[in-house]
Amino acid sequence: MSINVTRSSMPDYEEYIEAIKDLWDSHWLTNMGEKHRKLQAQLEAMHKVPHVTLYTNGHLALEAAWAVLNLPKGGEVITTPFTFVSTTHAIARSGLIPVFCDVKEDDYTMDPAKIEALITDKTVAICPVHVYGNMCDVEDIDAIAKKYNLKVVYDAAHAFGVTYKGVSSACFGDISMYSFHATKVFNTIEGGALCYQNDDYVQVLNDLKNFGIHAPESTPYIGGNAKMNEFQAAMGLCNLRHFDRELIKRKRVFEQYQDFLGNMAGIRILQPQKDVVPNYAYFPVVFDEYKYHRDQVFDRLAQNNIIARKYFYPITNELECYRHLSKDNTPIAKRLSETVLCLPMYADLRDEDIEKICKIIKESKKEKQVNP
Numbered sequence: 353m354s355i356n357v358t359r360s361s362m363p364d365y366e367e368y369i370e371a372i373k374d375l376w377d378s379h380w381l382t383n384m385g386e387k388h389r390k391l392q393a394q395l396e397a398m399h400k401v402p403h404v405t406l407y408t409n410g411h412l413a414l415e416a417a418w419a420v421l422n423l424p425k426g427g428e429v430i431t432t433p434f435t436f437v438s439t440t441h442a443i444a445r446s447g448l449i450p451v452f453c454d455v456k457e458d459d460y461t462m463d464p465a466k467i468e469a470l471i472t473d474k475t476v477a478i479c480p481v482h483v484y485g486n487m488c489d490v491e492d493i494d495a496i497a498k499k500y501n502l503k504v505v506y507d508a509a510h511a512f513g514v515t516y517k518g519v520s521s522a523c524f525g526d527i528s529m530y531s532f533h534a535t536k537v538f539n540t541i542e543g544g545a546l547c548y549q550n551d552d553y554v555q556v557l558n559d560l561k562n563f564g565i566h567a568p569e570s571t572p573y574i575g576g577n578a579k580m581n582e583f584q585a586a587m588g589l590c591n592l593r594h595f596d597r598e599l600i601k602r603k604r605v606f607e608q609y610q611d612f613l614g615n616m617a618g619i620r621i622l623q624p625q626k627d628v629v630p631n632y633a634y635f636p637v638v639f640d641e642y643k644y645h646r647d648q649v650f651d652r653l654a655q656n657n658i659i660a661r662k663y664f665y666p667i668t669n670e671l672e673c674y675r676h677l678s679k680d681n682t683p684i685a686k687r688l689s690e691t692v693l694c695l696p697m698y699a700d701l702r703d704e705d706i707e708k709i710c711k712i713i714k715e716s717k718k719e720k721q722v723n724p
């Protein structure tokens with residue numbers, strides 16, 4: 353059997369069946385049902401954030417964030433190319449123009465020192481990504497945003513459960529987006545959420561995700577359909593019960609990997625960030641080109657039925673649809689994308705599998721180079 357890069361967390365079968373049973377009484381399957389409201393309230397309490405709006409997926413949540421901010425079309429959004437393509441697409445599909453900023457060597461998040469040089473009179477917002485659950489430099493980014501009067505939307509798809517100085521990743525910027533896709537640390541099968549402080553957004557976002565309909569005879573907005581349904585919310589309510597235990601298991605996997613790979617020359621693993629409680633969402637490994645070659649390691653693992661993921665490769669400003677916007681000014685992100693590999697990471701990954709993965713990596717070491 354092959355080992356995949358991830359394996360979705362699921363409650364016991366009976367627990368989920370119990371959670372959805374009453375839907376056969378109510379016949380209320382979507383449109384802000386009881387389970388939807390319950391999950392929303394639990395998430396607001398958990399993250400100590402005034403407002404959570406739930407979505408059928410994280411991508412549509414991101415698009416909704418841009419819609420509610422209502423920024424002028426053609427406005428520029430400074431963002432990172434070292435992300436899943438959804439981040440960049442949400443900006444572009446909202447009539448805004450992604451402007452790519454390089455990332456930092458140490459934690460792969462947007463480098464605040466490189467933001468100001470990219471600001472023009474068209475800049476309207478910053479869209480950083482808490483990549484792999486690493487928190488961005490939220491204080492520096494927020495200071496720049498204030499100085500230039502820019503909005504900030506955090507793509508926090510990877511950062512559910514992460515806190516910085518005791519504050520949830522839900523609480524930064526104007527809006528933060530979580531993805532609850534099956535592959536994320538917390539899932540609702542497919543799903544997502546926007547988290548924010550501004551009371552004025554609540555009704556607009558609720559209307560926007562339901563075709564812009566405000567009342568039976570009132571449709572003030574050109575909205576889409578992005579509602580979370582009751583089966584998704586029920587999965588979320590179940591998975592949320594087990595979230596803390598899942599994190600403990602993930603931490604164990606992380607530590608096992610760390611023991612095997614932590615001191616190996618030619619391999620760099622994630623380092624803990626100051627004041628951050630992590631969620632162990634991913635296990636990215638960066639290979640130097642000298643002792644290891646990323647693609648060779650990937651192939652060798654694949655030959656052994658271990659499916660790692662070149663995540664993120666390529667960076668989004670190298671994709672066909674964004675190449676024309678790239679100024680080739682993100683060398684750190686580019687190099688990272690060519691050398692990084694996400695190893696299998698999920699709560700129930702077995703000790704012997706971790707050992708096997710690490711052994712194969714060690715065996716993938718390049719032939720010894722002869723010094724001249």
Ligand SMILES: *Cc1c(COP(=O)(O)O)cnc(C)c1O
Pocket residue numbers: 409410411412435436438439481507509510531532533542543544
């Ligand atoms: C998963 C992900 C998304 C999109 O979320 P979906 O729920 O899959 O639509 C956006 N950004 C990042 C960084 C992601 O990893």
